[in-house]
Amino acid sequence: MFSAITISLRIANWLNWFFGALLMVTLSAIVGDWAGLGTMVFTHIEPASTHNAIRGYLFAMVVMMPPVMVAVHWILTRLAALVRDAAVGHALTDANAARLRAIAWATLAIAIVDLCFGWVSVATSKATGEYFGWSLSLTGWIAVPLLFVLAHVFREGAAMRADLEGTV
Amino acid sequence: MPTDEASAIAIRLDVLLQDRGMTLTELAGRIGITLANLSILKTGKARAIRFSTLEAICRELQCQPGDLLQYERNGL
Numbered sequence: 182m183f184s185a186i187t188i189s190l191r192i193a194n195w196l197n198w199f200f201g202a203l204l205m206v207t208l209s210a211i212v213g214d215w216a217g218l219g220t221m222v223f224t225h226i227e228p229a230s231t232h233n234a235i236r237g238y239l240f241a242m243v244v245m246m247p248p249v250m251v252a253v254h255w256i257l258t259r260l261a262a263l264v265r266d267a268a269v270g271h272a273l274t275d276a277n278a279a280r281l282r283a284i285a286w287a288t289l290a291i292a293i294v295d296l297c298f299g300w301v302s303v304a305t306s307k308a309t310g311e312y313f314g315w316s317l318s319l320t321g322w323i324a325v326p327l328l329f330v331l332a333h334v335f336r337e338g339a340a341m342r343a344d345l346e347g348t349v
Numbered sequence: 350m351p352t353d354e355a356s357a358i359a360i361r362l363d364v365l366l367q368d369r370g371m372t373l374t375e376l377a378g379r380i381g382i383t384l385a386n387l388s389i390l391k392t393g394k395a396r397a398i399r400f401s402t403l404e405a406i407c408r409e410l411q412c413q414p415g416d417l418l419q420y421e422r423n424g425l
Binding site: 343344346347348349 | 382386387389390394395396397398399402
């Protein structure tokens with residue numbers, strides 16, 4: 182079971198980079214009008230007065246994607262390492278506590294970027310009169326303190342494990 | 350929180366074994382503890398000792414817990 186989870190996480194990370202890069206290139210091509218792609222897309226969008234706002238929205242997406250991709254990479258790689266350690270019965274270690282803290286920081290980064298994206302979406306919706314879908318997700322904000330607490334629990338558990346291993 | 354500082358509690362297992370002419374391997378066999386664990390205790394690397402272990406050692410070496418454990422101020 183653990184090996185299946187580890188493989189799934191690796192595949193998910195690969196997909197994160199692949200589709201993230203694909204989306205970035207596509208959006209960059211539209212915003213930068215590479216090979217007339219931007220012109221082709223924007224000719225179907227009316228009225229023309231909204232084009233700049235939509236370009237700004239797409240540009241913001243391009244800018245926000247790399248930090249999210251890096252954060253997701255951090256989460257998935259550290260989660261894979263955690264699962265690997267859990268599989269051999271060594272989950273309660275200081276290294277895993279540090280991994281959970283890293284996951285917490287990465288989750289916080291994603292939540293902050295999501296807020297920024299929300300602000301851009303609301304601003305673009307106002308400017309264009311079209312609804313650019315976004316809603317506040319509390320899951321990330323709840324997960325962050327939970328992960329920090331869990332990291333602390335792991336650190337305490339590692340200390341207890343060390344004590345237990347040193348007991349004769 | 351545990352520290353890596355040297356403990357002020359010294360284990361006098363080697364002295365007791367020498368006095369009774371017993372080897373560490375023999376004692377390990379008698380009290381049902383692995384030689385590796387008993388060696389950890391003997392070299393002072395153990396973080397804690399179970400009452401059951403202490404009882405078994407005292408039984409086999411015919412001694413009191415105070416004969417086995419000694420507090421050394423400043424680790425001296």
